[in-house]
Amino acid sequence: MGLRIAVIGAGASGIAAAARMRAAGHDVQVFEKAARLGGTWRENRYPGVACDIPSHLYRFSFAPNPDWSMEYAGGAEILAYLDRAARDLGVAGLIRCGEEVRRAALEGRRWRLTTTSGDAGAFDLVIAAMGVLHKPVLPAIPGREAFAGRSFHSARWPEDLSLDGLRVGVIGTGSSATQIVSAVADRVARIALFQRTPQWIFSVPNRPIAAAKREAFAAEPERMRGLYDMLGEAMNGRFAAALVGRNPEALAEIEANCRANLARVRDPDLRARLTPDYEVGCKRLVISDRFYEAIQSPAAQLVTDPIERIEAEGVRTGDGALHALDVLVFATGFDTFNFHRPMKVIGRAGRDLDDDWAGSSRALRSVAVPGYPNFFFVGGPNSPIGNFSFLMTAEAQVGFIAGLADLVEAGEAPRLVEPREDATQDWNARLEAAMPGTVWAAGGCSSWYFDRSGKVASWPWTYEDFTASLARPDPAEFHLA
Incomplete structure (x- = not known):
């Protein structure tokens, strides 16, 4: 008969989880808070939104797509791919x-x-696939509500908004801000980028994929598999390994690229203000071959004086200047340690996951939490959200959860499968001991990789280590009841 399984979230990881569990013969129900599927690619529709992972790597291994139009796909194209995959896989x-x-x-x-509709029933197993880039963070700037123009987080971009001829302010310097400035600098009256911390920017051209190549991929799917494997090795064996101290030569090459890209800024003062004082890779690397050109355009201004307050007319900085604006965009990121909130999760003996994770989130192998049997995470604590293609990591975690589902289903009636406290403590001690060898811990910056307790909460080892850790559940790490 299979298990009755609830999947929470219909973004990429939720689609992967539902497809795997459905294929295994389970009764699957997916709950999505929004009016349609898509996760971060539904939420983020700002000008220039695109993935920083190559298109032919940012897809499900079991759902190849010969039709990517660009080497780095835009958000709308990724959303269309997820729609198609959900239909083809029977998840929609x-x-x-x-x-x-x-x-x-x-x-x-x-x-x-x-x-929100009431009682949804009882389930043998729950998979929380809620993503990490969906709870916008707004900065605590005095007067934020006083602005008379239109203001919003970059993940809440108004569909009816045209920026043509307007004075625009963007607060933030991460990937979203970089993409927005690059996309609109040539059509606004003025754009002011308010920078607190400069970013290292890696230059990769985003070229169209020729129609002949797309036709060849469709005719010979093994070509796509070969490209997927090659891109995965380049991403995981070089870039990701460099971040965790396993490939210093690759890290040096990444730094050389970033510095050469920065050298395209002609004005020495502007270049100095755009130069980070921390190691390359310490923050999530921004990918762009257009930003430095855009920030040097006549309409662009880099503002590095601290913001004092927001007023009706615009942004007042510490030097006393008022930057008059028509539109103000907060490209200020997300609460990446939100995980399950605002959902309440009540486990064994009334345990509340909000209380258990009040200081710092922890799980066994990023997936399972003591006290919460048969409740599993995709993208849970210490998932490598900044190292690898998220779709690849999600697939690996879903595969591990499928193994846990087999343990649940192994008895005459569904069993409770719960990680042992000692196994979870040992796992997290190993994670913490390995973290000082990573660029995030040693690179001299603060970033969204640090949790509320000040610990780096990413994955400190290689992709091969990641997949090996999730190859199959070890029953010795779990209570089976």
């Missing part, structure tokens, strides 16, 4: 859109879910 019909899960509580041997 399993999604209950507009139903946000507000509460998941363990009752006996099953999880009861409550959504």
